Amino acid sequence: MSGPNALDKERSLLNDDPKWQDTNYVLTNYKTEQCKKPPRLCRQGYACPQYHNSRDRRRSPKKFKYRYVLLKQFSKMLILLFYLFIYIFFFIPV
Numbered sequence: 329m330s331g332p333n334a335l336d337k338e339r340s341l342l343n344d345d346p347k348w349q350d351t352n353y354v355l356t357n358y359k360t361e362q363c364k365k366p367p368r369l370c371r372q373g374y375a376c377p378q379y380h381n382s383r384d385r386r387r388s389p390k391k392f393k394y395r396y397v398l399l400k401q402f403s404k405m406l407i408l409l410f411y412l413f414i415y416i417f418f419f420i421p422v
């Protein structure tokens with residue numbers, strides 16, 4: 329098999345989902361989800377956008393960012409609680 333379309337055909341075989349053509353999608357999702365194919369049946373190996381084992385796995389930048397935002401919100405809440413505590417102790421007459 330040869331011709332100008334041979335490479336494109338191979339490419340579409342590697343990325344059967346059109347979302348993998350989007351660079352941003354690849355950057356945030358590459359190797360963050362487990363490959364749905366049985367390990368020995370997936371011939372894509374490194375080219376496969378999903379991970380096959382824990383060594384292949386990548387931490388999702390999206391999830392990491394989410395956890396960071398949660399942590400920031402939690403610390404803000406703690407500071408608010410601290411002020412509320414001070415307010416209750418010093419400004420409310422018994």
Ligand SMILES: [Zn+2]
Pocket residue numbers: 363364365370372373376377378379380
């Ligand atoms: Zn795979």
